[in-house]
Every structure is written in C-alpha cells, then in structure tokens.
Amino acid sequence: MSKTHIKGKVWKFGDDINTDIIIWGKYKYSILDLKELSKHAMEAISPGFAEKISSGDIIVAGKNFGCGSSREHAPLVLKYAGVGAVVAKFFARIFYRNAFAVGLPVIECPELFDKSKEGDEFEIDLEKGVILNLNNNESFKIKPMPSFLLDILKEGSLVEHFKKHGGF
C-alpha cells in the first residue's frame, strides 16, 4: 500500500475535533517520543483508539477537523498511530497545511460523512481522486491533488521531500 493508495476501516468522529482531542496538551510536554505519544491519539474521546486501529485505517470526521493549536504534534501522532488518511467535511487551515508538512494524507469530501458508517471498508486512490466504499461499491470523487503534494506524501514529509529534491 503506497502513501497515495490507502485501504482501511472507517473510524467516525464528529465536528470540531480540536488538537487537544487529537492529543491532550498535557502529554505534548511530558512525552517527547512520538511513537510513545501516538499511543494517546484521540484518547480524550476514544480511549484505546491507537490500539484498536490497524495500519491504514481511515478517520472520517465532520467539519473543522484539527482546529486549535498550530503545533505539528496533532497530525504527527495520527500518522505515527497508523492512521492512513483523514477525510473530513473541511479542515482547520493550519492543521491541513501541517498534515502535508508531516506526511499525513488529509482529504476534503463533504458528502462522505453522511454516507459512511463506522467499520466500513474504504479504498482511497489519491492519484485518481477517488474514494471507494468497498461495502457497497459507492464511489466519491475528490479533487485530484497536484503532483507536488502527492510527492510530499509519497516521500513521507516536507523535510524528506526537500532532502531529496532541494525544493518543491
């Protein structure tokens, strides 16, 4: 499974999932190891989330996902916890940028929320711009990402991308 081709189970969350829900502020300062920190991902509303999910699983959320702090820990812990992608109605702006910077695929698809349920199996192809619900074969078109963003995701992060190419 490449970074631009994601397959996994859906975990649903509501609106306004803020950065303190994604990772409690108290841990940000006390746990410095990201792998360790990621064990607490989404703990505030879904205890044990990081243990329950399998690598590649997909978060489907409502509006304004990632609102709150501009620190990059929030997308990082989701990535380290094994989340393959986050699909939301829309994202808080700085979280959206930071997600690409750290290599977490984030996708806007407003209609998906009402047409998916927890546990659905999804397949996402970022290059083709398609989300497929494997349970009922319903597909959703998403705006294709430009190639430079796909490249950043494939290489793992903006830092890795610059290491390799010396620019965008």
Add this chain to the structure above:
Amino acid sequence: MGLTISEKIFRDHSNEKVVAGDFTVADIDIAMAHDGTAPLAIDNFEDMGGKKVWDPSKIVLILDHLSPSPHTSASIVHKQMREFARKYKIQNFFDIGSGVCHQILPEKGFINTGNLVVGADSHTCTHGALGAFSTGIGSTDMAAVFYSGKLWFRVPETFRIEVSGKLHPFVLAKDLILHIIGQIRADGATYKAVEFCGETVKGFDIASRMTLCNMAVEMGAKTGLVSPDKKTLDYLENRVPSSGKVVENDPDAEFEETFNFEVDDLSPQIAYPPFVDNVRPIEEYEGTDVDQIFLGSCTNGRLEDLQIAAKILDGKKIHEDVRMIVMPASRDIYLRTIKDGLAEIFLNAGCCINNPGCGPCVGGHAGILAPGEVCLSTTNRNFEGRMGEKGQIYLGSPATAAATALKGVIADPRELEA
C-alpha cells in the same frame, strides 16, 4: 470571469493562471518568524540540509513573544535565533524591545501592496490591511520557505464583508470585528480570504484596518484584506523601498459570499471567555468585576489605540481595585507615547508601562493572572488559561479598556462623556 485580489496576487507569484480552489507553488516576498516558532523552523531547515537561506534580505526574525527573556529556556531560544541570523547574514533581526512582529513588519516597510507574505504566526493575516496577501504557516512550512523562497498554497475563495454607517467615536474597529466574528462564528470563514469593504472601512485609518484584518483568523480565515487606496499609499510612502503593485478586484470578480453590516447603532462589544465568538454588546457585561486591564498587542497596541485610551484617562486615576498594563506595540510607538505626553497620562493614572512585545497576551510573562482572576484585554484571544491558568479573559476595545480601568468594572466608554 473577473478575478479577486487574492487570485491576482497568486497569479503574479506563481506564473500560473490559478483561480480560487486551485493549488499552486508561489514565490514569497517576505517571511517572518518569531521566538515562538523560529526554533523548530531552524531545526527543520538544517534537517532538510539547508546550507544557505534563499534570500537573507527577505527573512525577518523578531524576538517578541518572551521579550526580554523571563527564563533560561527562552534565553536559549533567543541565543539560537541570534546565532542563526548571524550565520546566515539575516540583517532584519529585531532583538528584544523592538516590538510585536505584526507592528514591526508594516512599520519598517516590509509589507507592500500586492506582496505575498508568510509568517510563522497565526495573526500574520494583519498585513492584508495594506493590500498584501499575508497568512500564517507552521514551522516546517517556514523551513521550506527559508530554504527555497517558495511555498504551496490553495488559492482561497473570497468572503466580502461590506460595512456601512458611522461608528460612535468611542466604538472602534475592535468592536466592529468582534461583532463580525460573533455573527460569522469561529469557523465560519475557514480557508477564505476575508475582504473588508464599504464606506465605514474606507473611512478607517490604517491602524483600524489592521485591527480588522488581525482578527480575521479568529473566524478561520486565511487572510484579511482591504483593497488599497490613497490611505494605504500614504502609509507606505517613506516606508517601502519602492512602490508596489496595486492589486484590486475586477468589477466582475466572483465572491463566494457577501455579508452586510450596518454599524450606526453598534455598541462596544465584549467577547466573554473562553471563545472569541462569544460576543455580546457591552450592556450585557457592564459591571462585571475585573482585576487587570491590558492595553496592547498586535491587535490594539498602536499609537491610535494608546491615544484614545489616554484621552479617556487624562487627568484621572484608575480605580484602586484594578491594575492596568500598557504595552506600546513597537519602539517607535513607545517613543511617540513619551514625546506626545501619553506616557505621562498613563503613569499619572497609575498604569504600568511595559516594554514593547507580546507580553501577557500569550501568557508567557509580564502580567500573568492568578487563578480565578479576570482581565479586560484589548488582545485577540480569550481561551481558557491563555493569560495564566484559570484566568478569565474578556476582550474589548482600547476605549472599553480605559473606561473599565476608571470604573474598576467592565464599563461602557460612551457613558464617560456625560
């Protein structure tokens, strides 16, 4: 179909025929980082293998969040930034006491019409007040800008906020923007460029336009914008090295939504804790007990803000049950505060004047609240604990701040005239 200011600025900086919704990689004119965000940007820049920065003359580094340093860890960050500036020959380095980043950038001529500006600070949207596209980014993004001078963007759709009517002399741009945020809500303009227009905005001075644009991010916006006019160009004259490109909307530009506000009868507004969009007219909060008043910040620490507060405090004493902290937003403003006699008014009234910087707004130092204490603040955020653990923050205008200081409780500045 015509183009918006944002679409035109992104076309100018990417050489692509982009429209709202498109992704592009664009050239940056000015990149700013401060002591809260520069350290991670520096680490990531070096991790990327950066050996030299793209253009030392276009990077601005400012020590304002903890200035002067209140503890060793801030001192280490400041030292790292001074060394980085020296190593990469970044001359636009502003050490402690220079002021708040969002006052220094325009005041020192780093912002021009038509520019594309990024800052590793969410209130970078302030500079749209001068007809630039200016937005906040994260530290890793900033590392990419240090390295390459470029960054990716999604070109935003535009919301227009058209304001008509005449404000009462003691109802200010701050009251207007709080009112707008209360209506549009904290996520109501997520991603959008928010352009402020209409006769009321045209009548505003640059300081007031900056107050409007500064808080655009509090409704989720990517930038605030005011179309440049004569006032803009007058402000820029003698500040910028050469004239910029004046970018305006095409007559048939497409806006996603237009909101109309009529302000003849607008009261001073209060954002009560703990969210910026908890906005009510001051009548509902008059008489609320307050412990501290803070006048300052990138929202309301400009000369015009200090002038109106000084006018209210002139010859009077602040109430014995409260304390008031005044922080001019820059060294130049501080100097004017002294020269014009404002400092004397504040000191005679019993205020504490701090050196320019962010101060208590971010809760780092210089006026932290005790648990349970209440502050009436001219700043931009009233989140739980921001100004000290379990402290409560009510946001209001400089006039409301001064009136509140005199009465010792939240007070309506319009009632002082009688």
